[in-house]
Amino acid sequence: MLVVKLGGALGNEAEPVLRALPAHRPCLLVHGGSAEADRLSEALGRPARFLASPTGVVSRYTDAEHLDHVTMAIAGRANTALVARLQRSGVPAVGLSGVDGGLVRARRKEAVRAVLDGRTVHVRDDLSGAIESVNAALLGTLVDAGYVPVVSPPALAADGAVVNVDADRLAARVAVAVHADALLLLTNVPGLLRRVDEPSSLVAEVPSARFEEFLSLAQGRMKKKLLAAHEAAAGGVPRAVIGASQGPDPIGAALGGAGTVVA
Amino acid sequence: MLVVKLGGALGNEAEPVLRALPAHRPCLLVHGGSAEADRLSEALGRPARFLASPTGVVSRYTDAEHLDHVTMAIAGRANTALVARLQRSGVPAVGLSGVDGGLVRARRKEAVRAVLDGRTVHVRDDLSGAIESVNAALLGTLVDAGYVPVVSPPALAADGAVVNVDADRLAARVAVAVHADALLLLTNVPGLLRRVDEPSSLVAEVPSARFEEFLSLAQGRMKKKLLAAHEAAAGGVPRAVIGASQGPDPIGAALGGAGTVVA
Numbered sequence: 001m002l003v004v005k006l007g008g009a010l011g012n013e014a015e016p017v018l019r020a021l022p023a024h025r026p027c028l029l030v031h032g033g034s035a036e037a038d039r040l041s042e043a044l045g046r047p048a049r050f051l052a053s054p055t056g057v058v059s060r061y062t063d064a065e066h067l068d069h070v071t072m073a074i075a076g077r078a079n080t081a082l083v084a085r086l087q088r089s090g091v092p093a094v095g096l097s098g099v100d101g102g103l104v105r106a107r108r109k110e111a112v113r114a115v116l117d118g119r120t121v122h123v124r125d126d127l128s129g130a131i132e133s134v135n136a137a138l139l140g141t142l143v144d145a146g147y148v149p150v151v152s153p154p155a156l157a158a159d160g161a162v163v164n165v166d167a168d169r170l171a172a173r174v175a176v177a178v179h180a181d182a183l184l185l186l187t188n189v190p191g192l193l194r195r196v197d198e199p200s201s202l203v204a205e206v207p208s209a210r211f212e213e214f215l216s217l218a219q220g221r222m223k224k225k226l227l228a229a230h231e232a233a234a235g236g237v238p239r240a241v242i243g244a245s246q247g248p249d250p251i252g253a254a255l256g257g258a259g260t261v262v263a
Numbered sequence: 264m265l266v267v268k269l270g271g272a273l274g275n276e277a278e279p280v281l282r283a284l285p286a287h288r289p290c291l292l293v294h295g296g297s298a299e300a301d302r303l304s305e306a307l308g309r310p311a312r313f314l315a316s317p318t319g320v321v322s323r324y325t326d327a328e329h330l331d332h333v334t335m336a337i338a339g340r341a342n343t344a345l346v347a348r349l350q351r352s353g354v355p356a357v358g359l360s361g362v363d364g365g366l367v368r369a370r371r372k373e374a375v376r377a378v379l380d381g382r383t384v385h386v387r388d389d390l391s392g393a394i395e396s397v398n399a400a401l402l403g404t405l406v407d408a409g410y411v412p413v414v415s416p417p418a419l420a421a422d423g424a425v426v427n428v429d430a431d432r433l434a435a436r437v438a439v440a441v442h443a444d445a446l447l448l449l450t451n452v453p454g455l456l457r458r459v460d461e462p463s464s465l466v467a468e469v470p471s472a473r474f475e476e477f478l479s480l481a482q483g484r485m486k487k488k489l490l491a492a493h494e495a496a497a498g499g500v501p502r503a504v505i506g507a508s509q510g511p512d513p514i515g516a517a518l519g520g521a522g523t524v525v526a
Contacts, residue, residue, distance in 0.1 A: 044306055068340060076339015077331060080425065084362050088423035094364040099347050101357040101410055141408045147364055160351035
């Protein structure tokens with residue numbers, strides 16, 4: 001069993017992965033879509049807002065309104081488009097958010113002090129969370145029946161609230177839960193680069209012992225991908241690769257080790 | 264097995280049905296949400312448009328943009344909210360649109376002559392359809408595993424396009440496909456009324472032989488509900504009832520025959 005995380009834009013840029021997918025079943029697809037959610041927020045006249053922690057780390061402010069946009073844009077629009085696209089290739093895809101069947105349980109973030117719109121505030125209503133568990137039985141039921149689950153945020157908190165979760169970490173937890181043979185985090189760069197914009201500076205391997213060193217090298221989203229790949233490897237997934245979503249067979253290439261292999 | 268179609272508003276008005284549901288498992292929930300889709304279209308500054316047929320029948324114009332709003336508002340927002348709400352009552356609900364696993368296949372409407380924005384046009388890009396088939400195996404797989412499917416539009420056309428379908432007709436086709444013991448179409452009125460606004464004029468029974476007569480009595484959405492109930496009955500569902508979504512146990516009441524029983 002293979003878990004493929006589709007990153008970057010989910011329109012035409014996703015085509016190479018979706019075209020390759022039928023040849024690599026059984027598999028599971030995981031996706032996010034925060035850019036799509038941000039575009040919807042913008043179109044609705046309520047652009048996404050961002051929180052800066054006291055140490056300067058910036059994260060999206062998931063208030064109830066933004067979570068609603070996440071749900072519509074990711075679990076509604078992006079997920080349905082991916083499922084329909086796979087059906088057109090004869091792949092019996094079934095879309096699931098983490099809410100369905102309690103598939104993904106998450107712990108809501110604690111209230112935090114943060115800078116929002118220039119003011120220091122105590123944020124108590126952020127609806128994002130850290131993943132606690134994945135209902136592997138639901139995924140197994142669908143896979144055993146021949147379906148290809150297409151999984152996306154949001155997730156479900158213990159109090160029944162809907163919360164957003166990071167899609168790379170979600171892919172890692174899904175891969176661990178289903179005892180996947182490999183987790184492929186495919187994105188719009190060839191893997192971890194020592195120097196951004198220099199594909200030749202690709203890091204081919206991140207051994208477990210040097211994880212912290214390479215983590216400090218990663219910028220922005222790549223940091224989450226490294227954390228996710230490392231989490232999968234630590235959870236027993238034999239192969240975790242961050243690779244390119246483009247090319248003739250991005251899935252086969254990443255499986256063969258093209259990209260950054262994380263142990 | 265019971266199929267419950269939740270009509271009317273999907274917010275607090277849905278509470279009586281959702282509260283009653285755990286006591287009536289195994290069951291399947293079906294919902295639409297065209298009012299929700301219209302509100303989203305409005306909020307995005309692209310209000311829904313309507314087509315009038317040469318004979319004056321008015322229907323929503325589902326162009327690609329409106330279908331996108333349907334997908335986000337119904338399969339994204341409304342479905343996720345219902346599934347999360349049921350999870351809070353301990354019901355392991357799983358949301359599915361008709362696209363998932365090819366659950367609902369529909370035939371795209373032919374090009375039609377219609378009046379749009381005051382002009383007579385040949386509409387070729389309407390993305391709505393008539394249901395052709397329901398993948399009962401996918402629903403059976405989930406029900407057998409203990410889940411409660413929560414099913415909504417849109418559906419999948421033969422050419423792989425996503426198309427909108429009527430949720431009442433969808434509920435009827437689902438009930439026939441799973442060999443349901445009953446189909447309950449619950450809504451914000453007590454059933455078919457001889458005189459709208461006069462609950463005492465409720466038609467308790469629509470026998471098959473007098474279906475056309477009662478159909479001509481029905482206005483607007485009630486016409487589709489009657490057609491759906493009749494379709495279910497004709498397809499072998501032993502009990503098809505149009506009933507109220509309010510009261511202490513709207514599901515038990517409709518099962519007991521409160522509302523309009525359609526044969």
